[in-house]
Amino acid sequence: MKGLVLEIQRMSTEDGPGIRTTVFFKGCTLACAWCHNPESISPRPEVQWVGSRCIGCHTCVSACPKKALAAGPDGIEIDRDRCDGCGTCAHECPSTALELLGTSWEVEKLADEVEKDRAWFEQSGGGVTASGGEPALQADFTAAFLETLKKRGISTALDTCGQAGREAYEKILPHADLLLFDLKVMDPSLHKRFTARKNERILENIRFAADFMRRKGAIMWVRTPVIPDFTASDTTISAIGKFIAENLDGAVTRWDLCAFNNLCRDKYKRLGKDWVLGGHELLEKSVMERLADVAKNSGVDPGIVFWSGSTKLET
Ligand code: SF4
Ligand code: SF4
Incomplete structure (x- = not known):
């Protein structure tokens, strides 16, 4: 069994607790307007x-x-x-x-590669995160990869957009210590406009995944990309918070608002693609702080709300 991997990123501090090695899988069925990894969308090299x-x-x-x-x-x-x-x-x-x-890897060889960072994981409480693209689209491989890491005593995480079949999560989640699940926008028609897909399946999957992780006593974080002209609105953040409070109670221990960044501009150029957000600047810190306040007042435990990412330099 082989998996198609875009990149192995070492020393990551944004994909779960501690220092992590993040494996970016290739292939995603969403096409988010703000995608920071456009080279991960195609399921082919x-x-x-x-x-x-x-x-x-x-x-x-x-x-x-x-x-x-x-x-x-x-x-x-x-x-x-x-x-x-x-x-x-x-x-x-x-x-x-x-x-x-896009490089094909065998499970054991990929596990050998990321295990080179074991000392960092042990010192920092980190581990390995399967991200993408969408690792759940290569469910058999991802499940086998995380299972292998668990057997070697390495902590594991799945970072998912939620747009995959239920059976993919049934295969992978038993081998994940942490689940990072994206919630981008609640309104189905806006979701379709922003990502090319409605969000029914994503919402079904997050309910299932939250229940699974809760019963297993494992950790779940929700992440929301905060994107100018798309998701950076009080209405969007408030609606996501309401959904978390009403549907994922007790499962979600952290909700991250991730500020837009424009570092991927050159990636679009190299792929010969236009990027609708190519001319946008970073958000102002005051915008992120205000949206974090909206999140804290949306019905969730305020203690689970965090925001991260670079903001515009203030003069
Ligand atoms: S452009 Fe490169 S990768 Fe594509 S078919 Fe030609 S040699 Fe192969
Ligand atoms: S023309 Fe440029 S891209 Fe093509 S082989 Fe020469 S150096 Fe490489």
Whole structure:
């Protein structure tokens, strides 16, 4: 059994308690307008061109067996309809200007790789987080990976957007010590407009997952991305808080409001995609503080509300 992994990120402090190694799986069925990992959405390997590294030798153009590459006025152009993600161009490029996104891993080998960070986990109370993309779309692999880590005494977490079949969570959750579950917006039509999907399945799954984690005595956090022009509103935050209070009582020990960041602008450029939020600045600290107050007054235990992320520099 193999899993398609985008990236292994070490020394993460944002994906659960302590110092963590986060494995980003490839493939997601949502298409959030603000996605910070656009290279994780496709469930297939993809190639990206990093112009600043390119020396213009055009080795890649002749190496591509699908004739998917061409030298254009602004650099190497990729015909993504022709490209099958074989990786030949990335292998042949002498300056690492072409990168293949998505690597197949076997469970034991991936576990060996992340176990190299065991000392950090033990010193900090951290562990390994399966994130994405959406790891629940590779449920058999993710379940086997987390089970292997548990057998090796490593703490595990699943970070999910909730858009997967119930059976995926039935397979994975028994092997997760912590569940990080995204709630982005409650209104189904807004959810569809912002993410390309309605949220019925997500809400069904979070109720199931909360009940499962509660009975197991395990930890669950909810995370809400706070995005200008999308989710950064009193109405959205208040509605999410009401849902948590009425449906997830006793299961959720932390609700994080995660401030928008624009560091992924270049990722969209490298993939040849436009980004609707490319011109947006960071939010002001006062906005995050106000929304945190809204969250604390929404019906949840105020002690579970936190906000994080960079905000606009104040002058
Ligand atoms: S092989 Fe690499 S360095 Fe040469 S043109 Fe292609 S991307 Fe640029
Ligand atoms: S990944 Fe393969 S098919 Fe795609 S551009 Fe590179 S060489 Fe061509």
